[in-house]
Amino acid sequence: AQKSTSLSRKAWLKDWTKLIYSTNLTPEEIIGDKREEDQEEDDKMEMDEDDFFKIKKTSSDNAEELDMSNDPVDPEELKKWEDEDMLESIRHLFITGGDVDAEQG
Amino acid sequence: MAHTLVNFSGHQHLRHRLVLAILTGKHIRIDKIRSEDKNPGLRDFEISLLRLLEKITNGTIIEISVTGTSILLKPGIIFGGALQHDCPKSRSIGYFLEPIIMLAPFAKRPVQLTLKGITTDDHDLSADLLRTVTLPHLQLFGISNGLELRIKKRGAPPEGGGEVQFLCPIVKQLKTLNFVDPGKVKRIRGIAHAVRVNPQFSNRMIEASRSILNRYIPDIYLYSDVYKGDESGKSPGYALSLLAESTTSVIHCAEAVSEPGVAPEDIGLKATRQLLAEVNKGGCVDRKHQTLVLMFMVLGSEDVGRCRMGEPTPRTIQFLRDVQTFFGTSFKIVALPGCSQLLYSCYGTGYVNANRTLA
Numbered sequence: 125a126q127k128s129t130s131l132s133r134k135a136w137l138k139d140w141t142k143l144i145y146s147t148n149l150t151p152e153e154i155i156g157d158k159r160e161e162d163q164e165e166d167d168k169m170e171m172d173e174d175d176f177f178k179i180k181k182t183s184s185d186n187a188e189e190l191d192m193s194n195d196p197v198d199p200e201e202l203k204k205w206e207d208e209d210m211l212e213s214i215r216h217l218f219i220t221g222g223d224v225d226a227e228q229g
Numbered sequence: 230m231a232h233t234l235v236n237f238s239g240h241q242h243l244r245h246r247l248v249l250a251i252l253t254g255k256h257i258r259i260d261k262i263r264s265e266d267k268n269p270g271l272r273d274f275e276i277s278l279l280r281l282l283e284k285i286t287n288g289t290i291i292e293i294s295v296t297g298t299s300i301l302l303k304p305g306i307i308f309g310g311a312l313q314h315d316c317p318k319s320r321s322i323g324y325f326l327e328p329i330i331m332l333a334p335f336a337k338r339p340v341q342l343t344l345k346g347i348t349t350d351d352h353d354l355s356a357d358l359l360r361t362v363t364l365p366h367l368q369l370f371g372i373s374n375g376l377e378l379r380i381k382k383r384g385a386p387p388e389g390g391g392e393v394q395f396l397c398p399i400v401k402q403l404k405t406l407n408f409v410d411p412g413k414v415k416r417i418r419g420i421a422h423a424v425r426v427n428p429q430f431s432n433r434m435i436e437a438s439r440s441i442l443n444r445y446i447p448d449i450y451l452y453s454d455v456y457k458g459d460e461s462g463k464s465p466g467y468a469l470s471l472l473a474e475s476t477t478s479v480i481h482c483a484e485a486v487s488e489p490g491v492a493p494e495d496i497g498l499k500a501t502r503q504l505l506a507e508v509n510k511g512g513c514v515d516r517k518h519q520t521l522v523l524m525f526m527v528l529g530s531e532d533v534g535r536c537r538m539g540e541p542t543p544r545t546i547q548f549l550r551d552v553q554t555f556f557g558t559s560f561k562i563v564a565l566p567g568c569s570q571l572l573y574s575c576y577g578t579g580y581v582n583a584n585r586t587l588a
Contacts, residue, residue, distance in 0.1 A: 140541070140562035140571060144549050151543035187406060189241055191353040193327060193517050195542065197503060205502035211444070214509050218445045219413040 232256050232303070235554060242547050243275060244328045245520060251289075251304040251332060252528070252580070260299040270297025274320040275387060280316045281325055285332065285340065297341040304582045309336025309399070316346030318389050324351030326395060330363065331524050333397035334372050337584040340397045348384045348391035349422075351486045353519060356380045356393050357420050357470040362482040366518055368479075370525045371404040372381050372397070383424050383456045385487075386464025395422055402581050405528050406534040408513045409572065412477030417504075419451035421497075423467035428455060430493040434469040437497030441505070467493060469500040473508050481507040481515050512538045512570045519545045527558050529577030536573050537565065 143154045204210050214219040232254075235254075237246055238261040250257035263269050271279075271293065276526060279300070283289050288305025316322050320337055322344045333340040349355035354363060360378040384391025392402040420437065421431040431453035442449055451471075456462075472482040483503035485496045513536055514522045523545065526534040541549065541562075553559050560575045 125299075131421055138564070140564075141560070144541075144562070145559050147551065151541075151546035154546055155540070156544055190352060191241060191244055193323065193354050193544075195353055195516055197499075201506055202499060202502045205441075205505050211441070211505070214505060215445065217414055217508055217511070219415045220446050221413070 230370070231511045234258060235528075236260070238273070240271070242544070242551065244278065244324075244523075244546050245331075246551055247278070247530070248328045248331045248524070249503045249551055251307065252287060252335065253555045254304055255555060256301070256303045258299065258301045262298045262300070264296075269350065271300070272319065273317045274324060276400050277314075277317050278325060278328070281329070282332075282352075283333055284312050284314065285309060285329065285336070285342070287337075307332050307336040308584070309333065309338040309340040310395075311341045313343045314345070316344055318347060318387060319515055321347040321350040321352075321353050321355070321386070322391070322393055323355060323359060325362075326359055327354060327521070329395065330367070330397070331521065332520075333395070334367070334400045334403070335580075335582045335584060336399055337586055339375065339399050340364070340395065342395045342397075342471075343392065344395065345383060345392045347389040348380060348382075348393060348462070349466065349484075349486055350386050355468065355470060355484055356383075356391070357404065357422070357468075357480050358472075358484055358517075361418065361420070362480050363472070363512055363518065363521065365374075365480060366514070366521060367525075369404075369406055369408060369522075372400055374398050381458045382462060384462035385420060385424055385464040386467035391464035398451035399585055400582060401585060402579070403525055403577075405530045405532040405577055406536055407539045408477075408479075408522075409535055410477045411479050411511055411513050411537065414446065414471070414473045414481075415476050416448040416509060417446065417450075417471065417473050418452050419449075419469060419471040419500075421451060421467070421469045422454040422456065424456055424461035425465035425495075426455075426467055428485075430467045431455070433493040434467070434497035437494040438469060438471065438501040440466075441498070441501045447519065467496070467499050471500050471504045473504060477513075479513045481510075483507055510539050511568065514538045516542050516545075520548045523548065523552070523560070523573065523575075526560075526573070526575055527552055528580035529555055531577055531579035533574055533576055537570055538573060539570055541571075 234256045237259045240262045252514055262271055279291050286306040290303040292301040310449040316325050325473060338514045364376055377396040379394045380393040421434045435451040468486040470484040472480050475478050484498050485500035486498055519538060522536055556578055558575055558578055560573050563572050565572055
């Protein structure tokens, strides 16, 4: 859970338009934010992406990468939802869940 | 008339590149298709996709090099009409239908395409999700009358044996999208199916799913979809597809497919937890449908289209770059304050269906 919040905070600061159109970074590098945290992110990035297949870092062009629309499922992500608090935390997203403020306050 | 030639290398992102080429009429050359691989060149499903694109268009010229490592495609017009295609067992029909859905509204004649093969697997959108989630996305752009996907037979991997029919009307021009309010989830729907296994498996998945979902809202219907005999394909398999619809018609979906040695209850729970994860991510369009929605935003009428979505997937990033190569259109992507979602906006190209028969 910690990882996802730190990622979303980073997304906040990213200039997506610029990263996509005015850099030569590969899509994976943009997602993993390689530009800023070259070294330390490397290991983590591999963890993030290897659910279904391993991506060779240096030669991603050669790896058999399936053109598919379903993202591989992250078992960690699913595990979170076994927790009662987690289940309760999204109640405000449902019509019966009341106001966001009331729910979070 | 001189035609622009667009060059790419590598086998990745083949589908959307071919779609972009056909929509813009630009010639496309792709080299180095698995040229370093032990088994170089195009795969059977990629060749099958090229054949399908050849069928749906008229006058398309496709040249494949002897080794299969490079292709040249000179697109003709999108013709449509009644078509039939046998998909290889290496990919499900979703792989083939996804690019066709982007092209079909711009055909000369309404598309009636029958596809045979695997209807549900874990790589591509299943027939159920395509029918209940993908097609409603087209309605946002004004494609609705006569839009239908019929699942005539189900086919689980590895042997398949399923059959679907896709009916798509033609349009003159797409509406501009303005989709920024995610709303709140008002109902949950689901389809459980089980073929060539104990039919109780459907109910077991549904029960497991309900054990989590019942707490949120009362409006939950999970159907057990029964296919018997010849309609149930050649291999055993089962799956649960779920969707959550919001007050503003946002649809989030999830699906889990049977795995050897895993109980139906666990498949049901897996699908359900994935659905909750999707709902939690929020936005108006999920990751699976990013490229479809962005594609139609580019093709929309000459006005600014907006859509709220999560972070782009690697596929989407490459798609955005390729869109710029073909159409010259770039998106403005800005973070929305206070959440992890982004607002994508672009000026539509005002794409007009020139293939459409007049009057």
